[in-house]
Amino acid sequence: xxxxxxxxxLKLVIIALTVLLCALxxxxxxxxxxxxxxxxxxxxxxxxxxxxxxxLSTDYNALKIDNQLLSDRLExxxxxxxxxxxxxxxxxxxxxxxxxYKEQLHAIKRENAKILKLxxxxxxxxxxxxxxxxxxxxxxxxxILLSKNLKQQNINLSKLNTNYLNEIDKAKMIxxxxxxxxxxxxxxxxxxxxxxxxxxxIKMLNVCYTVxxxxxxxxxxxxxxxxxxxxxxxxxxxxxxxxxxxxxxMYSQLDVINYTNNNLQTCVFIxxxxxxxxIKGEYYITVYHDNQLIxxxxxxxx
Numbered sequence: 001x002x003x004x005x006x007x008x009x010l011k012l013v014i015i016a017l018t019v020l021l022c023a024l025x026x027x028x029x030x031x032x033x034x035x036x037x038x039x040x041x042x043x044x045x046x047x048x049x050x051x052x053x054x055x056l057s058t059d060y061n062a063l064k065i066d067n068q069l070l071s072d073r074l075e076x077x078x079x080x081x082x083x084x085x086x087x088x089x090x091x092x093x094x095x096x097x098x099x100x101y102k103e104q105l106h107a108i109k110r111e112n113a114k115i116l117k118l119x120x121x122x123x124x125x126x127x128x129x130x131x132x133x134x135x136x137x138x139x140x141x142x143x144i145l146l147s148k149n150l151k152q153q154n155i156n157l158s159k160l161n162t163n164y165l166n167e168i169d170k171a172k173m174i175x176x177x178x179x180x181x182x183x184x185x186x187x188x189x190x191x192x193x194x195x196x197x198x199x200x201x202i203k204m205l206n207v208c209y210t211v212x213x214x215x216x217x218x219x220x221x222x223x224x225x226x227x228x229x230x231x232x233x234x235x236x237x238x239x240x241x242x243x244x245x246x247x248x249x250m251y252s253q254l255d256v257i258n259y260t261n262n263n264l265q266t267c268v269f270i271x272x273x274x275x276x277x278x279i280k281g282e283y284y285i286t287v288y289h290d291n292q293l294i295x296x297x298x299x300x301x302x
Contacts, residue, residue, distance in 0.1 A: 168216075171214075171216055172214070172216050172217050172218065173214075173217065173289070173290065173292055173294065174211055174212070174214055174217050174222060174259060174289060174294060175211075175212050175214070175294045175295060176209045176210060176211050176212065176224075176287050176294050176295035177209070177210050177212055177295065178208075178209060178210045178265075179207065179208070179209045179285065179287070179295055179296070179297035180207070180208045180209070180297070181205055181206070181207050181283070181285055181297060181298075181299035182195045182205070182206050182299070183195060183196045183197060183198070183199070183201070183202035183205060183206075183278075183299075183301055184196070184202065184203060184204045184205065184206050184269070185201045185202060185203055186203060187269075193206060197301055197302050198280075198301065198302050199277075199278040199279055199280040199281070199301035199302060200277055200278065200279075200280075202272070202278050202301065203271070203272055204237075204269050204270055204271040204272060205228065205237070205269070205270040205272075205285075205299075206267055206268075206269055206270075207226060207253075207267060207268050207269075207270060207285060208265070208266070208267040209265075209266065209267075209287070209295065210263055210264065210265045211257065211259060211263070211264040211265075211266070212263060213261060213262050213263045214261060215261055217259065217261060218259075219259055219260055219261055220258070220259060221256055221257070221258055221259070222256070222257050222258075222259045222289060223254060223255075223256055223289065224254070224255045224256070224257065224268075224287055224288070224289050224294075225242055225244075225249060225251040225253075225254055225287070225288040225289070226251060226252050226253040226254075226255065226268065226270060226285065226286070226287055227249060227250065227251050227252050227285070227286050227288070228252040228253075228270060228283055228284070228285050229283065229284045229285075229286075230278065230279060230281065230283055231279060231280075231281030231282055231283070232279070235250045235251075235252060236252060236272065236273075236276065236278065236283075237252040237253065237270050237271060237272050237273060237276065238250055238251075238252065238273065239251055239252060239253060239254065240254075242288075243291075244288055244291050245291050249288060251288075252270050253268055253269075253270040255268040278301060280301055280302050281300070281301070282298055282299070282300045283298065283299045283300070283301065284296070284298055285297045285298070285299065
């Protein structure tokens with residue numbers, strides 16, 4: 001009768017120990033699972049921080065900044081990222097370190113946001129400046145083209161004006177016609193002219209001509225230079241030289257007339273030099289005024 005209560009108590013103890021062991025095992029299992037989950041969480045967080053740091057480093061390397069101050073700030077941020085990334089890769093993570101790295105990561109992101117905002121602003125300003133420069137270059141090209149066109153137009157107008165002036169000068173120039181040349185052997189005291197066609201008897205030439213009417217020519221005294229060439233192209237009755245254009249003209253006679261814009265018929269004697277004798281043949285007579293040839297004629301003597 002005494003043994004049965006002892007066995008019963010022993011069963012109770014065994015049952016209690018079994019329950020305790022099961023509870024302890026369940027607690028250990030739960031604790032182990034929680035620890036693994038915590039470690040996995042730390043590893044995942046660490047990998048996430050590392051990935052974000054790598055992405056920031058890649059983004060920073062892709063940025064091209066011309067501004068020196070922003071470039072310096074960017075370089076400092078890149079150095080911080082490299083240091084944190086190196087720490088994240090090579091140390092065993094814990095919650096304290098992860099919290100510290102996250103704080104630094106957030107600080108870097110804030111700095112990154114400021115830099116990107118400034119970069120965007122600078123890019124916008126650069127685009128505006130580039131557009132202004134493009135418009136300025138375009139305006140300059142248009143101005144240069146306009147200047148070239150105006151210069152060419154000015155050259156054309158200058159040529160046209162020169163042509164007009166030349167035409168006006170030509171239109172204003174007097175001209176002679178009906179030039180008649182005869183040989184004179186002597187002039188009587190009564191004024192009669194004794195002519196001859198025999199060259200060796202000629203002492204002077206009587207040249208009669210008509211200055212034609214020209215309403216736009218300048219009135220007043222006009223100097224007409226006569227040159228007479230013999231059959232050998234020698235100047236006869238040489239009186240001097242006068243500049244005609246770019247050359248010097250040896251003239252035979254100067255005749256000064258008073259021009260009134262109307263037809264003027266007149267004559268001039270060209271006296272031969274002392275001991276000068278003409279030869280037979282054709283003689284060429286030209287008339288010049290204001291550097292221009294205004295008339296010519298020929299005469300033949302036996």
